[in-house]
Amino acid sequence: MIERHSKLLDILLQASSAKITELPDADLGRAETEPFPFLAIVGQVEMKLALMLSLINPEVGGVLLIGPRGTAKTTAVRSLTDLLPTVKNSLCVHGCTEEMIEQLGMDGVCMDCATKFGHGEPLTAVDKVRIFELPLNARLEDVVGGINERVALEQNRVRLERGLLGHADRHILYIDEVNLLDDAITDAILDAAAQGHYTVRRGPLKMTYNARLMLIGSMNPEE
Template sequence: MTQRMTYPFAAIVGQEKMKLALTLNLINPTLSGVLIRGEKGTAKSTAVRALAEILPEIEVVRSCPFQLSLNSERDVCRECARVECRERILKGEPVETLKRKIRVIELPVGATEDRVVGTLDLEHALKMGEKRIEPGLLAAAHRGILYVDEVNLLDDHVVDVLLDSAAMGINTIEREGVSFSHPARFTLVGTMNPEEGELRPQLLDRFGLCVHIESLQDPEQRVAIMERRAAFDEDPESFCRQWEGASAQLVREIENAIQLYPRVTVDRSLFFEIAAYCLDVGVDGHRGDIIILKTAKTIAAFNSRTEVIREDIDTAAELALPHRMRRQPLQDIVMDVKSVRRNRNQG
């Protein structure tokens, strides 16, 4: 069976903010994900799947439903009573591992809480007298990407669970008096069409970054989209080979940024600049300040720098503040943060 080719991330035309927001979240998962707002047919799902395809492989314990690495969270396997490696771990014997691509786990709109979080296998508990956890989508998404299309149509409670796990990096299953936790560190990507309704402000605030994308209006870019897509459909392998160099370069930049991020410093004067940004545009709470700081450091690392500059703060604010600014009832999310700040200061 021929393997299905994935459209290269580097070949996507335009939508630079979306591509930057996705890349930054992969460098620094503590940014708490990205919400992509915009109409259909603007390469949202294409970008997510393509980015996962070019990332380095990860090492996982074979047959582990929690995507665990060999050197971390072994206690999860001891509690699970389901993984094939359990007996080996308890005896201190070697455990078989394998390397595979980072996965994109898609969450269907109609997903129930049990499907997302996981549940207790009651039949096994009754027959064998021991607990066994049936992992949910959050377990499958650990160390990967959780993609939620039309996130605004999900049940609010399910969205709360997703955002809590994304923020804390842990998922807890509590059923029939049994409590079980496992790692759930993933890059959360939500997409939505604003015409179908907005998320509640409390939920919007939980997404680290937010971008709004539209159909490209430049004829040259629209023609480039058609040409590239036609070439990909006609000969996917040849088309992907043409973009191998650009894809490999992006991988190197991401890997370098991950290594560089812990060494990035921020001058204290820029902390005041971040605070002024949030106060000037009317942001409630302090999550926006913290996300801008993390985003600016990630941008600096992505640009191979160990010191944040003013331009990093500006770019970070454009990604971290649009969905956090105070708005009038029925007012749409304002995406031009710098203009809002300038107008309010002039006023």
């Protein structure tokens, strides 16, 4: 039997696009989920307007979304990802930035960042504004920060590290079911958001972190 060859088929098989079919399937369990488009949310005009105004003017102070389940509260907040601008994020675990050096001098940052700044190395990097979600089972230490237990055990030294509030500086902190949150954690978050910073004290150690964040909460009045 005569085997026929197609020049067109040979060209397609040699093309780089044919190699795509040979790639293994991606692990969908590790793939990042795409947020629901904000503009595709039907209705909820007041909720969408409040979220948009808080993005335009952070001085609004935050947004509290109240409604029963299924009213797209969490979906609307997560869909803000595509609308968020860029911001400078600190590369230091203590949140040190060049602005702190301009305002407070070298004493305003940690020793490592002071050394990096002296060598001309950047202390911040441009990144997109992110949404940090606070789980209901979070401890106060997880929110404000505290002693790094792993460093204390392995290196026999005490080091303070910022918590979720410090990481959310210049970002968005979202709290679902905020009415079920522990009172001590609620007070700490509100105080830090109102002042724009907070201080952690553990014995003789003290560290102040910026918390210039946009606060969004949601709750179900039936719970």
